Amino acid sequence: MQCSDCLPLAPIEDEGIVKIRRASPALASAIQAAGYALDAFKTGYEIPYDSREQLKAIMKLLEESEEMEQIAVCVTGAAISGLFERWVPLTQLKARVSNHTLVDIITNKEFCSYMQPIVDSTEQIIGFEFLLRPLPHGPEFQPQTLFEVARRSGLHSFLDRAARISAIESSARHLPEGIKRFVNFLPSSIYNPKYCLTHTFQTIQQKGLRPEDFVFEVVETEKIRDIDHLATIFSEYREHGVHVALDDVGSGYATLEVMSRLQPDYVKIDRGLISMCDQEPHKQTSIKEVVEKAGRFGGKVLAEGIERREEFQFCLDNGIELAQGYFFGRPEFEPPPRLFEI
Structure with a gap:
């Protein structure tokens, strides 16, 4: 097919x-x-x-x-x-013609994957999230704008698949075995998981990578309309030995109800809840609720958007052992040298 x-x-x-x-x-x-x-x-x-x-x-x-x-x-x-x-x-063709510069970036795959470190409670790097970015000397674009143009042009499935492949290939070039690779995906781009994810699994195999080192996470930018379909996607990923994550839990469409229904391997708490969480009681209550409910099904909780030591400490004190944010490192084309320090 x-x-x-x-x-x-x-x-x-x-x-x-x-x-x-x-x-x-x-x-x-x-x-x-x-x-x-x-x-x-x-x-x-x-x-x-x-x-x-x-x-x-x-x-x-x-x-x-x-x-x-x-x-x-x-x-x-x-x-x-x-x-x-x-x-x-006709509406999609019009979008392609009127946004031809961005559409050319998509069709020519003029983008790459940057990586942002994810750390454990001791601040050791245990993985990276891969993020779509312009090539170092290529045409500029905003990732969110590129995906919006792709959606209106009928190219979002093509771009989403190409972005996943870019992340896998980048991880093969830069990361050693055992380091987790968090890769985003759009549920709406995967019509039939058994066929739409074939390229993804083939690339992992062709690059000689371990499926268990990968974590595929739902992008929060679109509404999760069909929980059963998303559950089928999660099941297909897991059948191939990779892990799954739900992004931005606690805000937008990634509600606690969705989290409990899908039971992802990793639960990423929305940065809006994490920002100044050490000083805002209502955020603390929400974070503790996420941690408690994720613990019921064994989900590993990751705090996104950490920018201050105090935020990290609050998360550690409340059972969150994984973190990501500018406090630990910005997205870069290559991993930081400290990843390879003994």
């Missing part, structure tokens, strides 16, 4: 063909009346274009039609084989 998100991605070229499906003869006539050449094929029509401006004009014409919501579009260039045609709603 192979879905369109597993197929190669190509940038939209300055010359090519716009193909449309589910368009009526009336819309085809309107396109011709606007001065564009139009050829029919078995399931739709083809409209050649010879500039980016002409492509935008064709899209505007389609957008103004009453059939905008029903038609599917595909843009191909001279180098694209019909085997790899990617059909999308």
Whole structure:
């Protein structure tokens, strides 16, 4: 099984063909009346274009039609084989064209993985979280913006998978065996866990890495709409010997109810609760509740966003033995030298 998100991605070229499906003869006539050449094929029509401006004009014409919501579009260039045609709603194509700089970063995989240390109670590094960042000498972008553009362009599954692969490959280059590698994933990008995660498990195997060194964590930026689906994803990860984590527990969508239902191996407490936790009683109450409920199913609790010694000490005093934050180190392209000190 192979879905369109597993197929190669190509940038939209300055010359090519716009193909449309589910368009009526009336819309085809309107396109011709606007001065564009139009050829029919078995399931739709083809409209050649010879500039980016002409492509935008064709899209505007389609957008103004009453059939905008029903038609599917595909843009191909001279180098694209019909085997790899990617059909999308018009809104997604519009997002790709209007954000072409960021879309090119996605399609060309012009990004890398930085790593932020995770420490134990003695401040020894036991792992790293891998975070998507621009290449050292590549085009700049904000990760959150890149993922939002990917979502609106229909490329979020492609980007999420590519980011996971980047993290695994980076860990293979930089980290010794036994160091945990925390890798983010978007549940909505994994339609069928058995097939969508194939590339992830293959990369771990091909790099000669130990599955038990990996922890895949749910990204909090999207609402967890289908708990059963997420539980299925967790199960697939665990069947392959890797661990799972729930990020930002105590805030947003990662509620205590979700945590108790999923019972992740690692529970990462939201940085909003950790900030100034040594001074704010209501945060202390929430943190203690997370620790108590995670303890019921054996979840290891990790405090995110530690920036002060006092915050770390409060966490230690209340049963949290793993921590992450600027106090221990910022995300960097390579691990700090102290990782290799004896």
